[in-house]
Amino acid sequence: MTGEGLSLELASGAATAVNGLPVACACLHNGRVVFSDGVALYRVGGDSDDGVAIxxxxxxxxxxxxxxxxxxxxxxxxxxxxxxxxxxxxxxxxxxxxxxxxxxxxxxxxxxxxxxxxxxxxxxxxxxxxxxxxxxxxxxxxxxxxxxxxxx
Known part of the structure; x- marks a missing residue:
């Protein structure tokens, strides 16, 4: 799957933009959304999207x-x-x-x-x-x- 602007931080409501990164799998681990492109792991998070919908x-x-x-x-x-x-x-x-x-x-x-x-x-x-x-x-x-x- 390919992520284009995922908004995934459910606990705090924060959004993180991801553009063009190939997402091979995503899961919830210890309360955090983690995904992989098949080579590395990424944690989706943050505390602001500057008020712009993603x-x-x-x-x-x-x-x-x-x-x-x-x-x-x-x-x-x-x-x-x-x-x-x-x-x-x-x-x-x-x-x-x-x-x-x-x-x-x-x-x-x-x-x-x-x-x-x-x-x-x-x-x-x-x-x-x-x-x-x-x-x-x-x-x-x-x-x-x-x-x-x-x-x-």
Whole structure:
């Protein structure tokens, strides 16, 4: 996944801008968000964004299906104050768009879902772009696939 302007310091509400850094994985460790580009570890933190909203865009590694499949939908568990635009592209060139959110209420996590109607492929790459300045705390993302007929 590639991070472009992540806002991740949940405990203090501080935001840190990251542009163009390839993020191989991210996790919460001892209350801090830590991510790696596959070579080094980085701690996301800080105490000021100077009042400027930082947009969030995540591109997840491709999901590979055992056979041809259609991306039926994407579900987000966590907190999302605004809308998140979803873009999904398959290895066959199919592109799908949708929106999900908001999710959660009164500080408690919830679930939001986005459905896709068409398309096919063996591998799907999914991107999520959230509203500028809106809270986004992702606990889990779940892609749902429909297996397609394998006959020629």
């Amino acid at each position: 947009p969030v865009r995540l591109t997840l590694p491709p999901v590979i299906c055992p056979g041809p499949a259609r991306l039926a939908g994407l579900a987000l568990d966590g907190l999302a104050d605004g809308q998140a635009a979803i873009t999904a592209v398959s290895d066959a060139g199919t592109q799908s768009w949708g929106e999900l959110g908001p999710a959660g209420r009164d500080g408690l996590p919830g679930r939001a879902a986005c459905r896709f109607g068409r398309g096919y492929g063996h591998s799907w790459s999914i991107s999520l772009q959230a509203d500028d300045g809106a809270l986004l705390a992702i606990a889990a993302l779940e892609a749902r696939f429909t297996d397609l007929d394998r006959r020629p």
